[in-house]
Amino acid sequence: MNNYKLSNFNFGRAFIYLILIFFALIYLAPLYVMFTTSLKDIEEIRSGNLMALPLDPTLYAWKKAWSSACTGSECQGLAPYFWNSVRIVVPAVIISTVVGAFNGYALAKWKFKGSELLFGALLFGCFIPFQVILLPMAKLLGELGLANTVTGLVLVHVIYGVAFTTLFFRNYYVGIPTELVKAAKLDGAGFLSIFRHIFIPLSTPIFVVTIIWQFTQIWNDFLFGVVYSGSGTQPITVALNNLVNTSVGGKEYNVDMAAAIIAAMPTLVVYVIAGKYFVKGLTAGAVKG
Amino acid sequence: MGSISLNGIKKSFGETEVLKDINLDIKDGEFLILIGPSGCGKSTLMNLIAGLEDLTGGEIVIDGKDVSEESPKDRDIAMVFQSYALYPTMNVARNICFGLEMSKMPKEEQEVILKKVSTLLQIDHLLDRKPGQLSGGQRQRVAMGRALARSPKVFLFDEPLSNLDAKLRVEMRTEIKKLHKRIATTIVYVTHDQIEAMTLADRIAVLKDGELQQVGTPYEIYNDPVSHFVADFMGSPGMNFIECIVKDENLIIESGGQKYELSIPCKEAINNSKLDVVMLGIRPEMLTEIQPSAAKNAYIHQIKFDVDVLEPMGADTIAIGQWNDNEVMARLSPESGNIAGKGFDLQVDTSKAILFDPNSGLRIK
Numbered sequence: 001m002n003n004y005k006l007s008n009f010n011f012g013r014a015f016i017y018l019i020l021i022f023f024a025l026i027y028l029a030p031l032y033v034m035f036t037t038s039l040k041d042i043e044e045i046r047s048g049n050l051m052a053l054p055l056d057p058t059l060y061a062w063k064k065a066w067s068s069a070c071t072g073s074e075c076q077g078l079a080p081y082f083w084n085s086v087r088i089v090v091p092a093v094i095i096s097t098v099v100g101a102f103n104g105y106a107l108a109k110w111k112f113k114g115s116e117l118l119f120g121a122l123l124f125g126c127f128i129p130f131q132v133i134l135l136p137m138a139k140l141l142g143e144l145g146l147a148n149t150v151t152g153l154v155l156v157h158v159i160y161g162v163a164f165t166t167l168f169f170r171n172y173y174v175g176i177p178t179e180l181v182k183a184a185k186l187d188g189a190g191f192l193s194i195f196r197h198i199f200i201p202l203s204t205p206i207f208v209v210t211i212i213w214q215f216t217q218i219w220n221d222f223l224f225g226v227v228y229s230g231s232g233t234q235p236i237t238v239a240l241n242n243l244v245n246t247s248v249g250g251k252e253y254n255v256d257m258a259a260a261i262i263a264a265m266p267t268l269v270v271y272v273i274a275g276k277y278f279v280k281g282l283t284a285g286a287v288k289g
Numbered sequence: 290m291g292s293i294s295l296n297g298i299k300k301s302f303g304e305t306e307v308l309k310d311i312n313l314d315i316k317d318g319e320f321l322i323l324i325g326p327s328g329c330g331k332s333t334l335m336n337l338i339a340g341l342e343d344l345t346g347g348e349i350v351i352d353g354k355d356v357s358e359e360s361p362k363d364r365d366i367a368m369v370f371q372s373y374a375l376y377p378t379m380n381v382a383r384n385i386c387f388g389l390e391m392s393k394m395p396k397e398e399q400e401v402i403l404k405k406v407s408t409l410l411q412i413d414h415l416l417d418r419k420p421g422q423l424s425g426g427q428r429q430r431v432a433m434g435r436a437l438a439r440s441p442k443v444f445l446f447d448e449p450l451s452n453l454d455a456k457l458r459v460e461m462r463t464e465i466k467k468l469h470k471r472i473a474t475t476i477v478y479v480t481h482d483q484i485e486a487m488t489l490a491d492r493i494a495v496l497k498d499g500e501l502q503q504v505g506t507p508y509e510i511y512n513d514p515v516s517h518f519v520a521d522f523m524g525s526p527g528m529n530f531i532e533c534i535v536k537d538e539n540l541i542i543e544s545g546g547q548k549y550e551l552s553i554p555c556k557e558a559i560n561n562s563k564l565d566v567v568m569l570g571i572r573p574e575m576l577t578e579i580q581p582s583a584a585k586n587a588y589i590h591q592i593k594f595d596v597d598v599l600e601p602m603g604a605d606t607i608a609i610g611q612w613n614d615n616e617v618m619a620r621l622s623p624e625s626g627n628i629a630g631k632g633f634d635l636q637v638d639t640s641k642a643i644l645f646d647p648n649s650g651l652r653i654k
């Protein structure tokens with residue numbers, strides 16, 4: 001074994017690893033600074049070194065960021081906004097994913113006159129910048145009586161997300177042999193039962209990809225959140241911005257850092273848990289029968 | 290019951306006419322093979338019968354009932370696909386029972402059918418496996434089991450054996466024939482393999498460019514083809530085609546550096562056609578080494594043959610040479626094959642020889 005290992009060592013490979021480690025450190029450095037800073041007290045931050053480990057780690061900043069930091073005039077921390085985000089993200093992800101799955105299935109396997117054109121138009125939706133639809137969407141939400149509500153934000157994210165989710169599912173389902181649909185039709189299955197019994201069980205990877213994508217997009221959204229939310233319905237990204245911009249006395253970097261990590265945590269967790277499916281799903285080939 | 294009438298079937302995809310006025314009656318219990326080169330429309334015709342595509346024109350009648358507008362599930366047809374199209378996430382048992390499940394048959398009855406079908410096809414030990422864990426031959430059986438379970442009026446087979454290796458293909462071919470003997474249900478079977486067609490069919494329908502060329506028993510198709518195309522398509526190795534000058538009702542050929550006059554059965558046809566040059570069609574098995582036992586008659590000729598290439602096939606050896614600058618294959622015994630070479634004595638039996646118009650490719654009868 002030793003011989004084998006020795007003979008496998010070469011300088012080219014070592015060089016590649018060195019480069020990879022170097023860049024990994026550069027990318028991880030900000031996270032390190034954020035995390036260590038959030039565990040320091042404000043005195044240590046002022047006097048100490050940015051890269052130094054905390055001398056006396058404390059959770060003070062985390063507690064404050066979560067429950068008592070001021071975001072504008074309110075001083076309840078990020079907690080209520082965190083739950084706002086959850087109330088926006090969960091339904092928006094579920095609805096846009098389910099609608100996308102249906103759309104993709106229909107566009108891939110039940111072609112009708114103009115279906116390609118419709119798909120093209122939906123695809124176009126992926127390239128519309130957020131800013132372009134701000135005013136018309138505000139008008140629409142006003143007309144629907146959904147301005148400044150969580151429901152309104154869910155609707156906006158569903159509409160915006162369906163273009164992407166449809167694209168994902170359609171492209172995945174195109175790779176599933178049409179003969180399966182034919183066989184199922186002859187077996188007496190219809191549009192819905194073919195979807196339920198044959199396509200859904202094959203769809204785990206693409207569901208994971210879509211859910212991660214949508215979760216990340218919607219959780220991280222700031223623009224729609226800041227424009228279409230009211231005082232009590234702001235998502236966490238908007239609250240984070242307000243928290244950082246509100247200073248009573250000196251700037252509490254430790255609280256800012258803790259708040260930023262709290263805001264980013266759910267997307268990180270989702271990616272760590274489901275990340276391997278994400279890569280698998282993106283590269284999943286045709287289904288062999 | 291399961292008779293099918295195809296009346297004036299037409300199918301176009303956009304501007305392209307794939308099927309042009311197909312008329313065909315398939316009897317109940319018949320094994321009909323649709324054969325033709327790729328792109329001739331045979332799979333499209335099958336999809337039309339199944340109801341997976343819409344007709345452009347004509348009507349499909351099953352058991353006296355026009356089903357042209359009916360959806361696939363109401364036609365009572367089962368299909369075996371080239372790719373098997375097994376449902377990848379379901380195990381074998383559920384694959385077989387899926388059609389029954391869709392028709393809301395009670396579980397107990399499904400079990401009975403599942404047992405019967407899986408025993409018949411010898412797949413009862415595989416019921417818990419997923420299709421991905423099966424070999425090609427096993428998948429093939431499951432696909433047939435799925436079709437059998439619903440005991441439909443008609444089975445459609447779309448090139449079911451083309452994904453199997455050569456040995457397994459021969460085995461499954463025999464199994465399909467046995468199966469048909471046992472269940473006696475109408476089968477329409479698409480293939481481009483002429484051996485499959487010859488061995489399995491009650492009748493063969495030869496399709497080319499969306500038109501039926503000929504419909505007949507394997508014997509008729511092989512021995513009495515209507516055109517150069519059909520004659521060329523059926524048989525392996527294929528029929529020899531030699532352009533010959535006509536002289537006094539006989540055909541002139543040049544072989545092994547000498548000229549011969551071949552006497553053939555259809556003399557009247559030559560006279561009627563008034564052609565100076567005809568295309569002679571003769572199967573390789575009629576060109577052999579000298580058979581001392583052969584009856585001496587006007588159609589048995591003995592000629593010299595310069596063998597260029599020998600292809601031993603085990604049971605016999607194919608000798609390739611030239612007549613009138615056209616390639617000719619003779620079927621020799623392996624022993625004769627060992628000694629064949631320049632100036633080999635060849636026996637030519639023209640009793641089954643047929644003639645074609647070299648311009649139109651049609652038979653001269």
